Amino acid sequence: MKVMNGLKNYALSGTNELILHFMNKKQRGTVLDVPSGQGTFSKNLEAIGFKVFLGDFEVDNILYRNERATQLDLNSNLPFTSNSFDYIICIEGVEHIENPHHLVRECARVLKKDGFLIITTPNVMTVKSRLRFLFCSYLDYFRYFGPVRGQSRHVIEEYDHQHINPVFYGEMRHILSKYGFAVEKIEMNKAVRKWKLIHPLIKLIIKHKTKKRFPGDPFYLSDTMLDGEDLIFMARKE
Numbered sequence: 001m002k003v004m005n006g007l008k009n010y011a012l013s014g015t016n017e018l019i020l021h022f023m024n025k026k027q028r029g030t031v032l033d034v035p036s037g038q039g040t041f042s043k044n045l046e047a048i049g050f051k052v053f054l055g056d057f058e059v060d061n062i063l064y065r066n067e068r069a070t071q072l073d074l075n076s077n078l079p080f081t082s083n084s085f086d087y088i089i090c091i092e093g094v095e096h097i098e099n100p101h102h103l104v105r106e107c108a109r110v111l112k113k114d115g116f117l118i119i120t121t122p123n124v125m126t127v128k129s130r131l132r133f134l135f136c137s138y139l140d141y142f143r144y145f146g147p148v149r150g151q152s153r154h155v156i157e158e159y160d161h162q163h164i165n166p167v168f169y170g171e172m173r174h175i176l177s178k179y180g181f182a183v184e185k186i187e188m189n190k191a192v193r194k195w196k197l198i199h200p201l202i203k204l205i206i207k208h209k210t211k212k213r214f215p216g217d218p219f220y221l222s223d224t225m226l227d228g229e230d231l232i233f234m235a236r237k238e
Contacts, residue, residue: 012122012230014189015091016041019118022187022234024048029086032110034072035093039064045089053085075099078106085111090119092230094172095141095163101175108179111237117181120189123231124166127203128194142166169225172233181235186219188228 020041023031028049033042036054043064045052056062059071072079074090074097088107094100107117122141123129129140142163169186176183193199207221214220224231 012092012120012189015120015230015232016044018187018189018232019089019091019120020044020048022118023050023087023089026087026116030084031087031089032078032080032085033089033091034074034078035090035096036062036069038062039069041089041091042066050087053080074103078110080110082109083112086115087111088115088117090117092120092122094119094121094167095165097165100165100167100172101178104175104179104181108181108237113237115237117176117235117237118232119172119176119235120230120232121167121172122163123169123188123225123228125169125225126192126228127199127206127226128192130206131195131198131202139166169219169231172231176233176235180238182238183233183235185234186224187232187234188224189230189232191223191227192229193227 023045029051031042031045031050031052033045033052033054035056036042037056039054039062042052042054046066051068052066053068053070054062054064054066055070055072057071057073059069062069070079074093088111090103090107094103097103104117104119107119111117124139124142126140133139173183203226206226210220219225
């Protein structure tokens with residue numbers, strides 16, 4: 001987590017910068033930034049000429065306020081009329097909610113035709129994450145759940161980042177397609193590697209085995225899939 005212009009940036013390193021670069025090339029219009037966190041990215045978008053609506057479940061945490069800031073719950077319907085936005089940006093949100101299908105369906109509803117949905121999530125299919133699951137029994141960014149202190153032992157909560165829903169590449173691609181989006185680009189924020197002595201060997205084995213089962217989708221063999229810390233989907237509403 002970094003601090004930018006006095007505001008905390010909860011996104012993984014490099015994610016906001018990459019999306020801002022993408023948006024800077026686009027025609028200016030209305031943007032929905034959810035979850036907005038403290039408003040770091042919304043402030044940057046407004047600085048380059050976009051009209052930004054921002055919202056977060058923790059509304060008191062939004063420190064950059066404009067007249068369009070609101071509280072919302074991504075598990076519920078978005079409080080906007082259909083065909084309202086040119087862009088929706090959802091940075092590190094989908095892994096926090098119960099139903100990614102509902103979120104993408106709602107984004108499709110409130111986006112205009114040919115509008116863009118940019119959605120990011122930690123990549124649980126890296127070589128590093130696969131090795132972590134093999135040796136430690138959990139995926140990157142999705143550690144063990146545990147009991148809430150001071151409450152009933154039957155009550156559970158999420159661990160420190162409150163990530164409850166790992167969304168795999170294939171699942172996200174399927175969801176986007178199902179609700180009328182064409183994925184135009186998938187980027188990563190940065191490459192991550194661990195266990196450097198065995199990483200190249202495991203990567204080679206994964207590519208060899210995967211090629212036999214997913215010959216129609218070369219992305220499964222890409223460095224973005226196998227090394228990218230964060231997956232950034234740029235999808236256009238058809």
